[in-house]
Amino acid sequence: MLCALDPERVAICRADVSEAADVARYITMASEKWGAFDVLFSNAGNPGLIAPLASYDDEAFDRTLRIHARAAYLACKMAPPKMRDAGSIIVTSSMAGVRGGSGCENNIAYTVAKHAQTGVVRAAARAWAHRGIRVNSLNPGPIDNPFQLEIEQRLSEATGKDITRTIDDDIPLGRHAQPEEVAKVALFLTSELSGFLTGHIYAVDGGLAS
Template sequence: MKFSLNNKQAVVTGGGSGIGKAISLALAEQGAVVHILEMSEENAEDTAAHIKDMGGSAFTYGCNVAVQEEVKAAFTAITAERPIDILINNAGIAHVGNLEKCTEEDLDRLYNVNIKGVYNCMQAGIASLKKTKGVIVNMASIASSVGINDRFAYSMTKGAVLTMTYSVAKDYLADGIRCNCISPARVHTPFVDGFISKNYPGKEKEMFEKLSKTQPIGRMAKPEEVANLAVYLCSDEASFVTGSNFPIDGGFINLNGS
């Protein structure tokens, strides 16, 4: 079977909802044992239940990726019997606002999750990944590569994810570790629906269509489409791929304005 991940040990942060849930399900469908690190243990258990209903194997860990001690404890438990093969750094948070509307607290909050959280998980997992010549996939964003209105803090953090990806890919070539990142444009997740409902009450349909059309292809991505790309990058079929950034953006980066 192409893209088989049979019996691979995979860690997915933020695997309880949205893109992370879709990635967890897709990895499990290809045979991986999925370990879900989540702030919301209820969401994590829901994803794990879906995986088990499919006949797969999943485990959950209540974990704030911004807290190094919690991350280390989770990885210690996960790797107690065998090392991991795959690390998906998906957990992240957003902020809307330009420089003037970004407080120090906002900046610190995004840094702690989106940058330090990725650092914490890669550092906790790297020794294990060396043993398996494993794979890291980090979730970046189109905001890593192009300017997005009112995304000052978010763009800063996702730019860091992109360059951390390049750095780790370079430093661990000799260890056989591959490290890549995925840069989605807008993806239709519960977060998007909640954002629209909160900020545009009564205009939900209008705003959904407007945001969808910011992608030249005319719609938002589905979480499953991002998950399928993650599966490829984790598989042996992608064995020649490292140190790369993969936009999945409906043409946003290259086709806007054309």
């Protein structure tokens, strides 16, 4: 069901998050509409190309890094001048940025890009600490949503294994996360409850990285 969007509460800006001019445009639009803001959630991504390393496409590799690592870098660079002090930046990464996991050898671009985001978060956390702006990484494990399931289907086809079952068997809690469970951690990172936390990785993974 489609719901009407309240133009006073929601604004849409089409942008390529890997392009500096587009990032500057969406940040400027938000600040002009609502003034200085408190939270930036860098949540763009793509699944990356599924292919063996020996035949991996170089342009696909570069594009995946731009969408994940460069986009996070640009957001962390350009947003704070338009933010209030003591704000919060959240960068969505992945457990692929902490551990490879089954199938990572067939999606090197995604794995490398997510590791790179960790570097962006840690550097940006120190860069903006003098203003009290916190920068943290939200690293979900497998989520029960179409984006994740498409990746797993493609990995299953590439490896000849049931990757979804393999992943669930590897997760101590034995299942994929629900989207709401990730959203609750994001909400925590925007709130005063996380007011002294910055530069950290928050794994929502059912114990996968343990």
